[in-house]
């Protein structure tokens with residue numbers, strides 16, 4: 001059997017993490033089985049679907065690296081196809097036109113609420129004397145007895161009674177086909193072998209299986225994933241922070257880390273936490289998707305992100321880091337290769353955003369010194385060590401880590417002070433704060449003249465403070 005899966009979002013907002021996770025499961029399952037993964041935009045709800053949301057979904061998928069195989073399908077472009085299948089069901093007596101007026105329907109619903117009985121739309125239609133046959137909807141003739149059963153790949157044996165299902169509308173009075181109907185036609189026509197989606201679709205699945213059967217079409221295997229909750233156990237929402245995938249990019253996460261995190265959120269393979277994509281392609285299966293809800297844990301995502309910043313080749317991380325510098329208005333054309341920054345800073349931060357923030361001094365002068373660090377380390381007592389180390393650094397004929405370190409050591413030795421008395425003022429002077437990788441590897445990536453200039457600025461800063469005291 002050829003495995004065909006799909007991600008079928010309704011474009012009514014950003015690509016949220018719940019959607020991204022089911023997309024990932026579908027994508028991985030197709031990859032694992034050398035199958036096909038289809039992206040289908042379910043934009044039949046014309047009032048709620050927007051082109052911006054379509055773009056946000058495509059951007060999110062692209063950023064995560066999950067592109068569909070072949071063209072992207074849009075349901076709004078397939079109305080004629082759906083309508084031809086509505087006609088087929090009408091011709092075969094498996095669907096019928098319903099002429100009940102709004103008022104009549106309201107009265108029926110009220111009565112059904114009181115009696116708890118299912119509305120028999122067909123019988124009600126038969127009671128009508130006069131019919132305006134230009135205004136109607138088409139309803140699917142749902143079986144009245146028995147139940148729909150399927151073996152869910154995540155939840156096991158499922159059964160939903162037909163009593164719980166109305167004869168649902170498959171074509172509205174304006175001639176547009178409805179959601180559950182379009183999904184069946186598409187899943188059937190696109191040869192879907194597996195439908196992986198959220199558990200909020202369980203009742204839709206029962207309705208859809210009945211339609212598949214009306215066409216004598218092969219019903220796909222369904223896998224319903226549980227919800228993602230916030231860390232407080234409530235449904236994940238904006239309250240918990242970022243929920244749209246692109247927000248994670250903005251916040252400084254690597255797509256690889258988010259993928260790994262989301263896959264593990266509800267799926268496991270032994271105790272393994274970190275997976276390469278190749279490993280996921282090899283091991284991902286539906287059977288090991290967890291059927292209980294999973295809680296989103298930002299701490300764990302941060303941990304995963306740091307793992308990836310350290311594990312991936314620095315050049316690969318750098319491709320994502322550049323976006324953050326640009327976003328912060330920092331031009332990285334002049335300065336160290338971004339891979340150098342990754343190697344220097346990955347240990348010190350949880351996100352790429354932070355990495356760019358704390359590394360700006362490699363590419364541009366800082367607008368101000370960190371207040372606390374300046375107060376502590378740029379005091380009159382620092383003048384002598386700073387002046388001497390500046391002199392030694394300025395004289396270096398080769399700007400290397402060893403020589404920079406030697407200049408710092410020699411200064412401390414000559415002045416008979418601890419290394420910190422030289423190093424800390426020098427660090428604040430050249431990086432603007434009291435926190436940086438070791439000075440030899442930091443300064444070597446700054447131009448020699450730049451280091452000298454920044455030490456001069458720090459000396460001027462000390463002098464100015466002194467004068468104002």
Ligand code: GLU
Pocket residue numbers: 007008009010042183196197198201
């Ligand atoms: N369009 C549906 C949604 O966004 C998903 C339908 C499906 O996966 O079958 O909730």
